[in-house]
Every structure is written in C-alpha cells, then in structure tokens.
Amino acid sequence: MAYWISILTEACIFSIMALGVNVIWGWAGDFDLAIYGYVALGVYLTIAMTTGPPVAPAEYILGWHLPYLVAVLVAVAMVLPVAAIVGSIALRNLREIYFAITTLGAISVLYVVVQVYTPLFNGFNGIAGLVTPMAGTFNLSYGNYQYFLLGFCAVLMLIAVVVLQRLSASPYGRALRSIRDNEQAAAAFGRSVFRAKLTAYLLGAGLAAFGGSLFAAYLGAFNPSAWAPQEILTLYAAVLVGGRGNVRGVVVGTFIVYIGFIELTRYLPNVGGNTEFGPSAREFLIGALIVVMLKFRPQGIFPDRHGMPRAWGAPGWLRPLAGTQVDAVGEQDAGS
Amino acid sequence: MNQFLEYVGFGIVTAAVLSLSAVALTLQFAVSRVANLAHGELLTIGAYSAYEFLQWTNSVIVAALGAAVVGGIAGVAMNLGLIERFAGRPPVITLIATLGLSLMLQNLLTMIFGAANEVYSINQGSPHHIGPFLLTDAEILVTLSAIAVASALFVLLQYTKFGKALRAVSDNRELARASGIPAQGVVTATWGIAGLIAGFAGFVLAETIGTFGPTLGFGYLLITLAAAVAGGLGRPYGTLLGALIVGLVLELAGAYFNSSYQLAFALGVLVLLLLVRPNGILVPGRQITR
Numbered sequence: 001m002a003y004w005i006s007i008l009t010e011a012c013i014f015s016i017m018a019l020g021v022n023v024i025w026g027w028a029g030d031f032d033l034a035i036y037g038y039v040a041l042g043v044y045l046t047i048a049m050t051t052g053p054p055v056a057p058a059e060y061i062l063g064w065h066l067p068y069l070v071a072v073l074v075a076v077a078m079v080l081p082v083a084a085i086v087g088s089i090a091l092r093n094l095r096e097i098y099f100a101i102t103t104l105g106a107i108s109v110l111y112v113v114v115q116v117y118t119p120l121f122n123g124f125n126g127i128a129g130l131v132t133p134m135a136g137t138f139n140l141s142y143g144n145y146q147y148f149l150l151g152f153c154a155v156l157m158l159i160a161v162v163v164l165q166r167l168s169a170s171p172y173g174r175a176l177r178s179i180r181d182n183e184q185a186a187a188a189f190g191r192s193v194f195r196a197k198l199t200a201y202l203l204g205a206g207l208a209a210f211g212g213s214l215f216a217a218y219l220g221a222f223n224p225s226a227w228a229p230q231e232i233l234t235l236y237a238a239v240l241v242g243g244r245g246n247v248r249g250v251v252v253g254t255f256i257v258y259i260g261f262i263e264l265t266r267y268l269p270n271v272g273g274n275t276e277f278g279p280s281a282r283e284f285l286i287g288a289l290i291v292v293m294l295k296f297r298p299q300g301i302f303p304d305r306h307g308m309p310r311a312w313g314a315p316g317w318l319r320p321l322a323g324t325q326v327d328a329v330g331e332q333d334a335g336s
Numbered sequence: 337m338n339q340f341l342e343y344v345g346f347g348i349v350t351a352a353v354l355s356l357s358a359v360a361l362t363l364q365f366a367v368s369r370v371a372n373l374a375h376g377e378l379l380t381i382g383a384y385s386a387y388e389f390l391q392w393t394n395s396v397i398v399a400a401l402g403a404a405v406v407g408g409i410a411g412v413a414m415n416l417g418l419i420e421r422f423a424g425r426p427p428v429i430t431l432i433a434t435l436g437l438s439l440m441l442q443n444l445l446t447m448i449f450g451a452a453n454e455v456y457s458i459n460q461g462s463p464h465h466i467g468p469f470l471l472t473d474a475e476i477l478v479t480l481s482a483i484a485v486a487s488a489l490f491v492l493l494q495y496t497k498f499g500k501a502l503r504a505v506s507d508n509r510e511l512a513r514a515s516g517i518p519a520q521g522v523v524t525a526t527w528g529i530a531g532l533i534a535g536f537a538g539f540v541l542a543e544t545i546g547t548f549g550p551t552l553g554f555g556y557l558l559i560t561l562a563a564a565v566a567g568g569l570g571r572p573y574g575t576l577l578g579a580l581i582v583g584l585v586l587e588l589a590g591a592y593f594n595s596s597y598q599l600a601f602a603l604g605v606l607v608l609l610l611l612v613r614p615n616g617i618l619v620p621g622r623q624i625t626r
Contacts, residue, residue, distance in 0.1 A: 089607060093614070096427060100371075101606070102606070102610060104373075104561075105606055105607065108599050113597070230438075280443040280444075283442075283443040284444055286439060287436040287439030289436075290432065290436030290439075291418070
C-alpha cells in the first residue's frame with residue numbers, strides 16, 4: 001500500500017512536469033531539451049532554501065530556513081530568469097533542429113557546472129536534508145504524511161489541469177497552436193511570434209520548476225545522477241503517449257508511462273550479475289516507446305482535437321474544452 | 337609563447353579527433369537532412385568493437401579497422417532501420433526519433449557491457465618535439481589518420497562519380513533520382529561511409545581519453561554538433577574548419593581557464609555562431625534557421 005501511495009505521488013508530480021513539456025512542445029511546437037534542467041534547479045533550490053546552512057564538508061548556496069511553501073514559490077521565481085535567458089537566445093531566430101541543439105547545449109552546460117562547481121549545489125554528492133516538509137505545520141505523524149503528500153500533489157496537479165485546460169481554449173492557446181502550425185501565417189495575422197513562444201517557454205519552465213519543487217519534498221535529497229540530460233525523454237514519452245497538446249491526455253499518458261513502465265520493468269532480473277540490467281532495460285523500452293509512437297501514432301492515444309470537428313476522436317471526458325475552427329489549417333499532420 | 341604553441345599542438349590533436357566525428361555527422365546530414373542525435377552511439381559502438389578486437393587479436397590496426405567496419409554496418413542499419421522509415425516526416429520528428437534511438441542504444445550497450453568504464457592497453461609512446469609542439473607517438477598517429485581520412489574524403493567527393501552523385505543527392509534527392517542517379521543507393525552508401533568514419537572516431541576518441549563507457553558518444557555529441565554547426569551542417573569542408581576552431585577553443589580555454597568546463601566553451605562557440613552565422617561560418621546571413 002505504501003508502495004502504491006509513493007508511485008501515485010510520483011506520477012502526480014511528473015504529470016505537472018509533463019504539462020510543462022506539453023505547453024512548450026505540444027502547444028508552441030518547440031522541441032526543448034533543457035526543461036529537465038529547470039526541474040533539477042527547482043529541486044536543488046527548494047532543498048537549499050529549506051534545510052539551513054550546509055554542514056562541512058558539504059557546501060551549497062543559500063542555506064536558508066524558509067518555510068517549504070515559500071521556498072517553492074521563490075524557487076520557481078528564481079528558475080524563470082534562467083529559462084528567460086535560454087529561451088530568448090534559442091527562440092530569437094532558431095527553430096526545430098537548431099533550437100533542439102541549443103537547448104541540449106544549455107542543459108549539458110548546466111549539468112557540467114553543477115557537477116564541477118561544488119560551491120553551487122555540492123557537486124557530485126548533491127544536497128540532502130529536506131525531511132517531511134509541512135509535517136509540523138499540519139501536525140502530521142510519519143504514518144499520515146505520505147497520504148498528505150499524495151493529496152497535496154494530486155490537488156496541485158488538478159489545479160494545473162484546470163488552469164491549463166482554460167488556457168488551451170483561450171485566444172492565447174489558439175494563437176500558440178496557430179504559430180506552431182504555420183509561423184509565417186500567424187505572423188501575417190499580427191501575432192508576435194517571439195513573444196508568444198517565449199511566454200509559452202516561461203510557462204512550461206515554470207511548471208517544470210514547480211514540479212521540481214514538489215519532487216524535492218518527495219525525494220528529500222538530490223544529486224547529478226538523478227537528472228542526466230537523457231531523463232527528459234521519459235517526459236516526452238508520456239506526452240507522446242497521452243496525445244501531444246491535449247492536457248488531460250498528457251496526464252493520463254504520464255500515469256500510463258510512469259506506472260505502467262515502472263510496474264512492467266520492476267521484476268526484470270539482473271542478467272549475468274549486471275545490476276544495471278533492470279534500469280537499463282527500462283530506459284531502453286522508453287526509447288523504443290518514443291520511436292514506435294512517433295512512427296505509428298504521433299498524435300498519441302488521445303489526440304488533441306482542438307479546432308477539429310468533434311464527431312470522432314477521444315472519449316468525451318478526455319476531449320479538450322470547446323475549441324474553434326480558427327487553427328484547423330495545417331492540422332493535417334499531427335506529427336509536425 | 338612556447339607553452340602557448342604546445343597548447344595549440346594539443347588543440348590540433350583534439351581537432352583531429354573532432355573532425356572525424358563531425359565529418360561523419362555532416363555527411364549523414366548532407367544526404368538525409370536530419371541531425372542524427374544517435375550519432376554519438378556510432379562512436380560508442382566503434383569504441384566497444386575496438387575493445388573487443390583488441391582483446392581478441394592484440395593488434396591496434398585490427399582494432400581500428402574492426403571499429404570502422406562495425407561502425408559502418410551500424411550506420412547503414414541506422415539509416416535503413418530508422419531514418420528512411422521516417423522519410424517524408426517533418427525533420428524534427430525524425431530528430432526526436434533519433435534521440436529515442438540514442439537512449440535505446442546507450443542502454444543496450446549498458447545491458448551488454450555493464451556501466452563500468454573500460455580501458456585500452458595501448459602504448460602511448462614517448463613525447464617528441466615536432467616543431468614547436470610536444471606530442472606522443474599515439475597523438476601524432478591520430479592526427480595523421482584524421483588528415484588521411486579528410487584527404488580521402490576530399491578525393492572521393494571531388495574526383496569520383498560517387499562523389500558527384502553524393503553532392504547531387506545532397507542538393508536535391510528527387511532531382512538526382514529523376515536524373516538517373518540511384519539516390520537510394522547513394523544515401524545508403526553515404527551512411528556506410530559516415531559509419532566507417534564514426535566507428536573509427538569512437539576508437540580514436542576512447543584511445544585519447546583513456547577510458548570509456550556506454551555514454552562516451554552521447555557526452556561527445558554536443559561538441560560534435562558544435563563543430564558541425566560551426567562549419568554548416570551538411571558541408572564537409574566547412575565542418576573540417578569548424579572542428580579546427582572548436583578543437584583549438586576547447587584546448588586553449590581548457591589550458592588557461594579550467595578544462596572541466598570544456599562543454600561550456602563548446603556551447604559558447606556554438607551559440608555565438610548560431611546567432612551570427614547560423615548556416616555555417618563560410619555562409620553569410622542570419623535568417624531564421626530550422
């Protein structure tokens with residue numbers, strides 16, 4: 001039971017991160033590889049701001065004693081300028097392949113700097129010490145705490161879904177999709193392409209950092225082995241499975257990928273005494289899932305029918321809120 | 337000054353290794369118009385193949401050739417098994433698929449060989465003074481082999497019928513096919529050649545670093561991309577120049593600042609060039625680039 005609570009909490013947290021990926025890639029159409037870096041910064045900053053000054057030999061910045069909820073907000077606010085720098089460089093006149101390369105560069109450099117420059121977040125060893133935040137405030141026992149954390153993350157995830165669902169159907173959501181599908185046409189109709197893309201990038205990065213802050217409460221400790229640049233692919237797999245662009249679909253996709261894959265691969269044996277076999281097989285399958293989805297069903301299980309006739313497609317409860325016909329142009333290839 | 341020239345010497349060696357990897361990537365791009373993010377795994381496969389051949393025969397030449405041949409086979413398999421299956425799809429979709437493939441191959445290699453690092457037992461030879469440079473036998477051989485590969489590629493592209501066909505396919509595959517060029521065969525052969533070079537590059541890279549593991553190639557991908565983009569993706573000669581620039585920047589910045597931040601310097605060069613000359617250092621203009 002405790003195991004399932006833990007898995008569900010994790011899935012709720014990853015759903016929030018996947019929703020961030022969905023804003024940047026699903027709506028704005030930018031294949032961003034740096035987003036897991038914002039998750040990592042969110043985790044690091046939240047821990048560094050709540051656990052107090054480092055105890056030697058550990059060293060890290062900040063070292064404050066902020067209440068957890070305040071630290072979450074401050075962490076998100078601190079990640080946004082970083083994302084703004086990366087976004088305003090990468091989105092100015094780079095698209096598709098060049099955008100992907102630049103953001104891959106950004107996260108690779110962040111990864112190297114965090115690893116090598118120990119005064120930042122204690123290098124390879126990482127930082128630790130965030131134990132059951134908010135437990136004191138709400139007077140929770142250790143036994144109750146994990147139920148509380150699950151409820152807390154689930155409520156925040158639902159709030160994110162409702163807000164994004166509104167945004168998806170709003171003029172802004174439609175503008176983003178129209179830019180994704182045909183940038184020149186959207187510009188000709190008076191959209192500020194760069195500004196729309198940058199705000200989407202910041203919204204996605206903010207969601208990623210917010211997910212990271214919750215992840216900090218779940219993990220309690222963090223180090224570079226937890227966020228290699230390849231980790232982002234699991235989030236992309238979740239978005240691809242759920243249906244790129246479809247908010248509720250993405251959440252379902254995240255639950256399918258995280259719970260399905262963790263359960264499926266939990267019982268893999270360690271072949272030939274190779275302890276890496278199980279985790280590697282899982283990542284191998286994530287890679288295979290991405291390739292297979294892209295090849296055979298790029299629109300996902302629950303396609304985003306935004307602006308399309310709603311006579312067919314996802315079941316009613318998964319369908320996005322009322323859409324319009326504005327951006328039906330260019331939607332023929334859901335994979336573009 | 338002498339010290340500086342020695343660093344330049346190391347920079348040339350770094351550039352030599354980098355040129356092999358980057359030229360292979362740019363050749364793939366020239367015929368398929370896709371940045372292959374699983375390119376690093378061709379290098380890793382080459383490094384492991386060389387390791388196995390070295391264990392087996394104890395001959396460096398057999399190891400180098402073995403790495404190239406296995407890399408070539410892997411390159412052809414990658415093209416036929418993945419890239420061609422995504423033909424006609426938007427390039428960024430194929431790009432994501434190659435990243436998925438990269439994850440698959442990294443973990444397949446981990447499942448087979450384990451995550452621990454492997455070490456070659458190749459004698460590096462003693463350092464010599466070559467002009468102002470101070471280089472070991474192994475480093476000289478690496479540099480010479482890269483020059484040989486670049487020269488062979490130049491002859492192939494410039495003076496053979498195949499080279500002409502490759503350039504035609506690179507310009508416009510449909511037009512080349514309509515003119516009677518067996519475009520499909522040229523693409524496959526190019527991936528084979530790129531794989532040969534990448535496999536060999538993997539062996540050389542692992543040999544110069546000393547140790548390697550399943551993420552050898554992925555870790556080198558960004559530097560390779562920086563060199564290839566600096567020279568202009570799909571332009572082999574520009575890429576050689578890009579590799580020289582990035583190689584020198586990496587070594588000199590590493591020598592005078594901190595070698596741990598090599599990736600950051602590579603990214604600096606990349607971003608600067610992308611903002612000023614996104615289509616390569618030899619091509620003026622800064623229009624929106626996809």
